[in-house]
Amino acid sequence: MKLAVVGAGNMGSGIAQKMATEGFDVVLVDLDAQGVQRGMDRIAAVLEEGVARRLFTATQAQTIQGRVHGTHEWRELAEVDLVVEAVFEDVDVKRRVYSELENACRADTIIATNTSSFSVTDLASGMEHPQRFIGLHYFFHPAKNRLVEVIPGAMSDPLLVEKAWRLQEQLGKTPIRCADASGFVVNRFFVSWLNEAVRLLEEGVGNVPTIDAAAKAAFGVGMGPFELMNVTGVPIAMHATRTLEARFGAMHAPLPALVEHGTENREWDLGGAVDEAAFDAINEHLLGTVFQVACRLVDEGVGSVEDTDIGARVGLRWPRGPFELINALGIERAAALVEAVCARWSLDFPTVLAERRDAGAPFVFALVTTDIDNTGIATLTINRPDAMNALNPAVVEQLEAAFTAASTDPAVNGIVIAGAGKAFVAGADIKYFVDNIEADSIARIESFTADGQALFDAIDRCEKPVVARMNGLTLGGGLELALACDRIVAADRATMGFPETGIGIYPGLGGTQRTSRRIGVGMTKYLIGTGQVLTAEQALQLGLVDAVAPLEILDAAVRDALALGTGAERSVTTTPAQYRAVANCFEQSSYEDLLLRDPAKEGDALLAKALQKMPARAPVAIRIAFDIIESGAALPLPQGLELELAHLNTIFGTRDAYNGLRSVGGKPPVYEGA
Ligand SMILES: NC(=O)c1ccc[n+]([C@@H]2O[C@H](COP(=O)([O-])OP(=O)(O)OC[C@H]3O[C@@H](n4cnc5c(N)ncnc54)[C@H](O)[C@@H]3O)[C@@H](O)[C@H]2O)c1
Numbered sequence: 001m002k003l004a005v006v007g008a009g010n011m012g013s014g015i016a017q018k019m020a021t022e023g024f025d026v027v028l029v030d031l032d033a034q035g036v037q038r039g040m041d042r043i044a045a046v047l048e049e050g051v052a053r054r055l056f057t058a059t060q061a062q063t064i065q066g067r068v069h070g071t072h073e074w075r076e077l078a079e080v081d082l083v084v085e086a087v088f089e090d091v092d093v094k095r096r097v098y099s100e101l102e103n104a105c106r107a108d109t110i111i112a113t114n115t116s117s118f119s120v121t122d123l124a125s126g127m128e129h130p131q132r133f134i135g136l137h138y139f140f141h142p143a144k145n146r147l148v149e150v151i152p153g154a155m156s157d158p159l160l161v162e163k164a165w166r167l168q169e170q171l172g173k174t175p176i177r178c179a180d181a182s183g184f185v186v187n188r189f190f191v192s193w194l195n196e197a198v199r200l201l202e203e204g205v206g207n208v209p210t211i212d213a214a215a216k217a218a219f220g221v222g223m224g225p226f227e228l229m230n231v232t233g234v235p236i237a238m239h240a241t242r243t244l245e246a247r248f249g250a251m252h253a254p255l256p257a258l259v260e261h262g263t264e265n266r267e268w269d270l271g272g273a274v275d276e277a278a279f280d281a282i283n284e285h286l287l288g289t290v291f292q293v294a295c296r297l298v299d300e301g302v303g304s305v306e307d308t309d310i311g312a313r314v315g316l317r318w319p320r321g322p323f324e325l326i327n328a329l330g331i332e333r334a335a336a337l338v339e340a341v342c343a344r345w346s347l348d349f350p351t352v353l354a355e356r357r358d359a360g361a362p363f364v365f366a367l368v369t370t371d372i373d374n375t376g377i378a379t380l381t382i383n384r385p386d387a388m389n390a391l392n393p394a395v396v397e398q399l400e401a402a403f404t405a406a407s408t409d410p411a412v413n414g415i416v417i418a419g420a421g422k423a424f425v426a427g428a429d430i431k432y433f434v435d436n437i438e439a440d441s442i443a444r445i446e447s448f449t450a451d452g453q454a455l456f457d458a459i460d461r462c463e464k465p466v467v468a469r470m471n472g473l474t475l476g477g478g479l480e481l482a483l484a485c486d487r488i489v490a491a492d493r494a495t496m497g498f499p500e501t502g503i504g505i506y507p508g509l510g511g512t513q514r515t516s517r518r519i520g521v522g523m524t525k526y527l528i529g530t531g532q533v534l535t536a537e538q539a540l541q542l543g544l545v546d547a548v549a550p551l552e553i554l555d556a557a558v559r560d561a562l563a564l565g566t567g568a569e570r571s572v573t574t575t576p577a578q579y580r581a582v583a584n585c586f587e588q589s590s591y592e593d594l595l596l597r598d599p600a601k602e603g604d605a606l607l608a609k610a611l612q613k614m615p616a617r618a619p620v621a622i623r624i625a626f627d628i629i630e631s632g633a634a635l636p637l638p639q640g641l642e643l644e645l646a647h648l649n650t651i652f653g654t655r656d657a658y659n660g661l662r663s664v665g666g667k668p669p670v671y672e673g674a
Contacts, residue, residue: 008039
């Protein structure tokens with residue numbers, strides 16, 4: 001697959017860099033050699049910064065840069081599959097580019113625009129084949145910010161939209177779907193937030209530092225609206241408010257102070273004393289405005305409640321999106337703030353919020369979506385891309401409901417379990433564990449795990465074929481979920497493992513039982529005892545997954561796997577030669593035996609490495625895991641699973657579990673063995 005970007009400016013160079021980072025060859029086009037060179041230099045500078053921050057090595061940076069081919073020759077776009085236009089925000093310039101692209105590219109090349117303010121449908125109107133056109137709105141800096149708004153135009157071919165969406169996932173992006181409306185999803189409420197801050201300044205409710213400090217406290221963000229405008233450019237904020245005003249009216253008109261600063265490209269003066277007494281008044285306005293705008297865009301079908309929140313979290317790095325903020329504040333209070341905004345601007349009260357107020361209940365977020373295609377295949381997608389689809393009670397509950405519905409629906413003849421974004425499922429929600437240990441509620445963890453086991457059991461016993469679509473990173477509970485399916489089809493980029501004993505616990509959702517029934521006791525003890533991460537190819541050799549395919553044809557491979565029907569009784573796969581020493585040693589040795597062995601004296605490199613890893617991991621967790629792997633393998637599966645559950649209270653009660661779970665993302669603790 002070959003990709004291209006036209007316009008090697010701030011956005012274009014970053015988009016090309018991201019594509020190259022994900023392994024694609026990219027053609028980067030600008031007007032002339034100088035424009036191209038500027039773009040290449042921008043990429044080199046950002047990569048250099050990445051090397052300095054140890055995000056990649058100098059060699060990796062070189063490889064990435066080497067995948068970007070800069071040119072001003074349109075004919076070099078003849079063979080590209082997707083081209084993203086990121087030229088000046090000028091309709092005529094953009095339309096001329098599309099006409100050049102329609103001449104230069106293949107008939108099936110997807111042409112996308114990164115426009116911030118124009119309508120995708122309008123931009124496509126002069127094209128010969130507008131059905132191949134779509135909006136892909138990236139956020140600055142596009143090599144670092146994962147969010148992309150996917151905006152079909154009125155004439156976009158739905159299959160092309162699907163393809164463009166999948167490609168964004170391949171690029172490691174977090175796509176959200178938006179209707180072709182001014183400001184799309186994120187800028188609509190974000191720019192309103194900025195403009196409202198200026199209104200509060202003009203109305204004398206607070207000075208610049210007070211408004212910034214109040215906003216930081218209420219939204220949990222690192223920078224207030226004025227600080228942020230200074231960083232991203234005040235003129236951009238001014239232009240963006242004008243775009244919204246043109247479509248949505250007076251409420252969005254840029255305030256005189258914004259026009260003044262924007263026109264003169266003058267930064268805000270951030271100096272002065274913070275007056276905390278003004279915080280409440282400021283935040284009533286800022287929150288009320290964001291809530292009103294977010295609810296209205298959902299009412300209009302521009303974006304969903306979930307995507308609006310994902311947009312805020314991923315694109316703006318707000319800890320909580322507008323709807324999570326509404327829930328946190330309480331529906332009644334949020335509704336009162338929105339009512340004040342509506343009264344001021346003579347707007348109707350938004351329906352989505354009225355429904356919640358009438359029901360007296362908070363927003364419930366769809367964490368699992370179901371899509372049934374015309375062949376009767378139901379795809380259940382866990383949609384928490386920014387949390388790498390981690391399992392928590394709400395996800396398990398919704399997955400259970402979706403699975404029950406699909407498995408009992410006579411129109412469904414096969415079920416796919418998938419994860420949105422870059423990961424399949426990266427384990428369980430660690431914060432949930434930590435919070436419950438701190439609240440002395442290990443019983444809740446036990447009941448969450450029992451619910452998870454019951455769901456996985458239903459998946460395992462389902463009479464319809466169930467396939468795990470393992471698109472990327474799969475850890476712990478994610479791997480256990482996949483193992484409960486009839487077949488696992490992994491993307492070649494997927495990696496998987498059981499990290500639990502490294503954080504003080506053991507796999508409790510069937511990992512100690514279903515793994516040994518696929519790959520044997522020795523290999524299971526090895527994987528769980530060392531936390532070794534496998535590539536998809538290694539997992540295939542071992543028999544842990546059933547098929548591997550490049551991401552672009554993963555869906556076809558999943559369909560092939562579904563066609564094989566439900567899984568027959570599994571027998572343990574023969575361990576490949578390169579793992580035999582490890583498998584034998586782990587099968588025959590207790591944890592203590594393994595610790596006594598000297599890695600330096602082992603002839604087998606893999607075994608030596610495995611032994612080196614063990615001492616840093618949690619001893620109680622490994623001992624229990626080994627015990628239940630060994631005893632469980634001799635039992636029928638349901639009893640093995642009971643064994644797994646039986647030790648949860650013990651393991652979550654250890655100091656090692658608490659310290660290990662709290663250490664995630666930081667330095668691992670030294671385990672005490674208690
Ligand atoms: N800057 C942002 O934060 C941001 C965020 C999202 C979207 N966007 C959108 O992305 C687009 C690009 O913005 P930018 O900030 O990167 O602009 P920019 O001015 O930094 O870069 C534009 C580039 O396009 C090149 N160019 C102009 N006409 C061309 C043509 N006919 N053929 C080839 N190259 C041409 C220019 O030489 C320049 O290098 C705009 O549509 C903008 O609205 C910008």
